[in-house]
Amino acid sequence: MPRALGLAVLLAVSCGEGDSVTRLRVSGAFDPPSIDFGEVPIGLSRTITVGLMNTSQAPFTIDDVQDISGAFSIRAVDGLLEGLIVSAGTRVELEVSFISLAANSFAEPLIVKTREVDIPLQVSARGVVRMEPVFTVDPAVLDFGSVELGTTTRLTFAVKNVGNANGTLVSGALESGARDFALSVPWPLIVAPNVIGVFPIAFTPTRGGIFNERMLVGVGELQTPIAIELRGVAGADGNFFCTPSSITFGEVPRGNITSQTITCSARNGDVQLTGQSLTGDASVFSIAAAPPAMGLTAGQSVTYAIEFRPDGLPMPHSASLAIEYLGNTGPATLTIPLNGTVGVPPPTANAISVILTWDKDFTDVDLHLVRPGGSTFTLESDCFWASKAPDWGAPGVQTDNPFLDVDDIDGYGPETINLRQTGAGSYGVFAHHYADRKLGPTAATAEIYIGGTRVGTYSTPSLACNDLWNIGTVEWNGSSGSFTPAGAVMATQSGNCE
Ligand SMILES: [Ca+2]
């Protein structure tokens, strides 16, 4: 009734003015409009990405998010949520997380508030008391490249138990029943929580052609096996082969350039090399050495050197070396898959490193590093979760950028920022309590490294939700520096505390 009255008054005012003033009605909706996290064992979290669409003709600005139970949180995939402007007709991606705090069922609206309209997302989840292993696989796809018939190529993959109970690996076989790929694990093998197991898979093709298989690894405690996708080509045109047929650099700390060589040989006839190039996500790979365009007689070999130059945020990268040649059957391309993962450098390898930890489970405290002259919560001058790798120093150059390398949202940390090299100036270090899940304040501790040396550890006893702790200032002269602690705690309005 009050709502109908309000609308009537609005209409009366509009009509009464009788001019061309048009009120653009703002509307938005989530896609999908509801999400279900299913059953989540207590102590674990799960994240789902959803779209928030502006379905109207006018932009709106997100002011706040209302979370009734405190068990859910929502963040923009890239950038700050509060203050985010969503243009007319556009869509932004948001990450919704559920943290399983207790054995309860949740079904509630998570409400994104704008000045004009509230946009609800229905969320549901069930916290359950359950001990179970949960496995992640890295990489999810193993590509062996072109392998000569009668030879064997080995690649490794890693499984990590991210669950809360032991998992027993009991078997491994191709879903198709074929035997061209073989997994060797000392069965049965128990993988404890937080343990990573690395295992080799051998590809020994028994026929020519393209292989597209799935290796299923049985887990005694689970109904669904772990699946690893396998790719390979056997024989190709039978004319040119490389060893190894695929390069996996593994995880290499950012800044550590590593190199591997490939030896390639002409088989069963002459080969005319015509060129080579990198394809795919090639920014972190380079061809350090390659033979000139030349002819090879059967049995002759050449070598290529490939560099992995890990830079940017910690993540896996995949590309391919494509070698073009003329062989028995005309122009052909041999493809060598390249894989490498950018790893986190140790705190001793950087100009400035800060490691934040806190003492309350399920809560989200955030680390902030602010460049000289900058201020907190600005995407250009503050390195934090909404701006994990701002481009500081020389534009487009990554070596002088800070990285939020470890981002923790569900308790204790560590959360880590590393800045490898940077210009002189004063850098501010802050910690902000972003979401307390209605569990109250936490104590927080920051470890500061300058020029590769730990200069101090600082703590605050009680950081409430939305509090910003000014930890102190790094004075950096370009090659060395010092730390001046501050200690003040002030309230802000940037968190997710409702
Ligand atoms: Ca955090």
Ligand SMILES: [Ca+2]
């Ligand atoms: Ca830069």
